[in-house]
Amino acid sequence: MVLLVALRLGLGVHFLYEGVWKINHPVAFAAETEGFLTGARGPLAGVFYAMVPDIDGRQRLAGKPEKVAVEKETTAGKLKKVEIEVVKNEARTHQWQAIRDQFVARHPDLKEKAEEVCAQQLLEAEAYLGENGDDIQTYLTALDRFEESKKSSPSTAFQTKRNWDTMRSLRSEAKVWLADLDARRDAYKDKLAQLLGSESAADAAFPPCWNPLAWSQMELIRFAITWGLTAIGVCLLLGLCTRPAAIGGGLFMLFVVMSQPSYPGVIPPDPPQLGHALLVNKDFIEMLALFLIASTAVGHWGGLDYFLDRFIVQPFLSKTVCRCKKEAST
Numbered sequence: 615m616v617l618l619v620a621l622r623l624g625l626g627v628h629f630l631y632e633g634v635w636k637i638n639h640p641v642a643f644a645a646e647t648e649g650f651l652t653g654a655r656g657p658l659a660g661v662f663y664a665m666v667p668d669i670d671g672r673q674r675l676a677g678k679p680e681k682v683a684v685e686k687e688t689t690a691g692k693l694k695k696v697e698i699e700v701v702k703n704e705a706r707t708h709q710w711q712a713i714r715d716q717f718v719a720r721h722p723d724l725k726e727k728a729e730e731v732c733a734q735q736l737l738e739a740e741a742y743l744g745e746n747g748d749d750i751q752t753y754l755t756a757l758d759r760f761e762e763s764k765k766s767s768p769s770t771a772f773q774t775k776r777n778w779d780t781m782r783s784l785r786s787e788a789k790v791w792l793a794d795l796d797a798r799r800d801a802y803k804d805k806l807a808q809l810l811g812s813e814s815a816a817d818a819a820f821p822p823c824w825n826p827l828a829w830s831q832m833e834l835i836r837f838a839i840t841w842g843l844t845a846i847g848v849c850l851l852l853g854l855c856t857r858p859a860a861i862g863g864g865l866f867m868l869f870v871v872m873s874q875p876s877y878p879g880v881i882p883p884d885p886p887q888l889g890h891a892l893l894v895n896k897d898f899i900e901m902l903a904l905f906l907i908a909s910t911a912v913g914h915w916g917g918l919d920y921f922l923d924r925f926i927v928q929p930f931l932s933k934t935v936c937r938c939k940k941e942a943s944t
Contacts (some may be wrong), residue, residue: 615912615915617749617906618910618912618915619915619916619917620914621903621906621907621912622853622856622860622907622912622913622917623850623851624848625850625860625863625900625903625904626846626847626848626849626851626852627847627848627851628848628900629843629844629847629850629863630843630844630847630848630851631784631847632843632847633840633841633842633844633845633847634844634848636836636839636840636843637840637844639749639800640836643834643836643840644836647832647835647836647839648666648832650873651663651665651666651873652666652669652780652785652925653696654871654873654874655778655873655875655880655881655882656873656874656877656880658823658873659873662873665832665834666832666833667830668917669785670757670784670785670788671788671789671791671792672754672757672864673705674706674749674792674795675704675743675753675754675788675791675792676703676707676752676754677701677702677703677704677705677706677740677743678701678702679699679700679701679702679744679747680699680700680701680702681697681698681699681700682697682698682700683695683697683866684694684696684697684698691724698741698744699741699744699745699747700737700740700741700743700744701740701743701747701750702740702741703740706736706739706795708737709799710732710735710736710799710802711732713732713799713802713806713820714728714729714731715802716820717806717820721731721750721809721810723812724809727809728806728809729870730808731802731805731809732802732806734860735798735802735805736802737800738798739795739798739799739802742794742795742798743791743795744789749782750791753784753787753788756784757784760777760781761783764769764777771838771879771881774881775881777925778881803820807820828939829893839866842862842866843860843866846859846860846862846863846866847909850863850907852913852917852918853912853913853914853916853918853919853920854913854917854919854922855913855916855919856907856912856913856917856919857908857920858877858915860904860907861904861905861908863904864901864904864905864908865902867897867904868901869896870897870901871895871897871898871901874895874897876891876892876893876894876895876898877892877893878892
């Protein structure tokens with residue numbers, strides 16, 4: 615009994631700290647989540663890849679190239695009209711206009727300035743894609759060629775390793791452009807926030823959205839993981855609703871195990887620093903420990919489940935049974 619309670623407490627500390635760390639480091643956790651999903655391996659890897667919107671950047675990088683005239687300052691300090699190549703992307707245009715509309719809805723008196731900032735920042739992002747247009751087009755062509763060849767490639771260890779390396783190489787190439795576009799989007803928001811001219815400009819311009827229906831898929835995943843792990847950790851530590859908490863933790867660890875299996879021939883293998891495992895790794899063992907906790911009454915031993923069961927569950931069941939007996943007798 616003592617060892618099972620100690621195991622429950624140890625698991626609770628682990629889950630609670632994971633949840634609290636994610637709450638305190640939202641930016642790092644966002645990158646960690648995407649890296650975890652895009653780094654999935656094994657036969658179910660495609661399921662995890664599908665959770666990341668536009669994982670290869672095709673929707674964000676592709677677009678229609680155009681020539682536009684802009685004014686640029688010469689060395690003499692005069693303005694001169696020149697033509698530059700830009701890449702128009704409707705999805706990005708709508709997204710950035712939605713950011714502008716969100717700002718204007720709270721600050722209608724700054725509508726004209728916000729429109730100017732939106733047009734300028736969007737043009738700079740499109741010009742950036744135009745400058746890298748040839749390289750991006752080469753990348754998109756290579757991505758199409760890779761996806762076609764992968765369908766007909768044999769399932770040998772050599773070809774699987776080759777496909778993995780090619781996929782990671784292509785994604786790392788696209789990651790440079792995508793990171794730059796994300797940085798430009800954040801700079802665009804900062805430019806809008808600067809129109810307010812206050813120290814709390816960012817919070818006033820774009821307050822946190824608490825409507826889950828308006829969240830993106832990745833925001834929903836991060837919210838579920840963060841607060842799910844925190845709740846599981848608190849429940850295991852307090853011995854409150856221990857069985858459902860342990861089952862939830864076990865299912866989460868099953869999710870982790872399926873994304874990073876340790877069976878012979880999986881590509882790529884675990885790095886040597888993590889040790890060597892054959893089917894059973896530390897994540898698998900933690901999953902078994904959680905399901906073991908769920909199969910025992912450990913929440914009643916030094917936990918709040920004892921009081922929950924004695925003062926709430928049992929009286930409720932007794933009243934229900936008595937009522938059923940009376941109804942049956944009549």
